[in-house]
Amino acid sequence: MNKISYKEKIYKKRGGWVFNIYSYFFTLALSLVLLLMASNASAELELHISKTSSDEIPIYIANFAGGASGIIAADLKRSGRFKIVPHSQMKPRISPFGGSLNAGAYQKVTDYIVRGKQVGGGDLQIELVSTSDNAKTYFRITPNINRRRVAHKAADSIYEKVTRRKGAFDTRLSYVTVINKATKNPTFRLYIADSDGYNPQAILSSRKPIMSPAWSPDGSELAYVSFETNSSAVYVQNIFTGDKRKISAREGINSAPAWSPDGTQLALSLSVNGNPEIYTINVRTGHLQQVTHSSAIDTEPVWQSRGAIIFTSNRGGSPQLYRISSRGGKAKRLTFNGKYNSAADIANNKMTFVTGRRGAFQIALKSIGSSGRDILSNGRQDESPSLSPNGAMVAYTTLRGGENTLAVISDNGKSRQFLKSPAGDVREPAWSPYLHQ
């Protein structure tokens, strides 16, 4: 897209100068030179992470009982928008929650101070103080069976107050692990964990591959692919009750389910007619509709809106991203940089995808509608990017010590954390939507 717009610009600019054949050729040569320069410039630009979000905001989080302060600090740091000020820099020492605080005295060290305490009924009370104007904000978080969620909710409140954007720490990740990979007895497990990797719980175990977990928009169901019957099938499983139902087990591949924004349909890739194509299927009625018609591979659909699907296709000779109406029609190519662009995920008007660069596969991020893209990761085999619902973080997998590991990188590239996960090779993280309770 970049290149085309450059071409158009140059053509228009020079168009008025064309008097005769000589100046035409001169113009052509000049255009070519300019084009080369332009494409070189854009190639260099994309190596830099854009400064779309402001610099990291210094914040001090006082220790308080229950371990919540450490969880809050880790959350805020992972967003790439905060710098956690160490205790040693806070002199004189901060008094506990309720004690007097001269916030202005710390203005050189930090922009914000957070204090907290457990109050009656198990609530967590949080105080956020701005050191520039001494403004105080109070949050009260109600208890939860999962105690860590209380801290994640507190981190969301702080994040929202300071950045004026919705926080996404109190969310979940789903992912697949495999142990005994490349042996006769591999075990695949489908997990759900908190967004920081804690509290992993297996909801499915199989000797055959499990793939492609996808959250329903209300966060109560997961669609996934299982090979347990010696062929692929798409299932939908309720994460609270464990109830599961088969959605598609047609001949050939049943792959890559993606929920429509209203939760009524799944887009998926089927080869029931001999070639992998994108279809939509109504989750309740089973009504099937073919979306793409090509002789190439069409897969990895994701909904940009109720009416538009972005997918991967090699119809142009290599895997690239395309957009098509969810009712079918003509597809529009979206990616032109490099020979491999695939596996898109979309949240909050941002799109992340895998991009091939000099033999490596890395995670790219762009705003929908803009032509530029940022390369976020720097591994050799980074894959399966999934955006947090606020679009501020990307979960993906990267090779570390020969195994795929779970990592989260902030959209500004400033923070990257490896997440804890159960033993084994980890793949295909899927970030949940916002939780409803």
Next chain:
Amino acid sequence: MTTKTLLIIPMLISILALGACSQNQNDKGAIGSNTGSGTSKTIGKGKGGGSGTSSGTIGRGGASGVSSRDGRGGSRGGSAGGGRNGGNGGNSASNSGDITLAGLNDPNNLLSQRVIYFDYDKASIRPEYMILINTHAQLLAKYPNLKMRLEGHADERGSREYNVALSESRAQSVRSIMGIEGVSGQIKTIGYGEELPVVTGHDKKSWQKNRRVEIKYDGH
């Protein structure tokens, strides 16, 4: 031309040949016993049997000119052609007595070879596998109740779901060639993507071993 140069050329050739041979030894998938080596030069006795430099005409499959053009998986095809058909003209190419269920588990029979390897991000069949695929198709034609699964696989590079589709396309490619014998109805394809690698390495050699279609027969 000096004698020095004359000496260097055969030396270079033997080094290249040895290189091809050592590649063979690493290809544990190749089983052919190389009973007739045709025009190929066999140097050393690699586990792979078929020599990487073999070339010749394959009779039945319609493909001609077997060569290890990339030194990666071609040697397997070489063993397929060389091991069974031997000589130049594809003599004994159609000994239908060989195409039996018993042949599936006879290491000297081409039917015992059940893996087809692919190029990166490609589902097209390398010419050297045509005869192997055709021989399996003839087995299906001979036993109409026999069922086959073609299990496609991809290497770890690129996205997982794309690799599922790619591996399915690989299995479909094999099926469509077998379809010439009218046996498509006996064949089921499965695309496993990169989920079931045979080796875990992150290098070219491992990737080649994982880009494959496995031929499986129910009960055999």
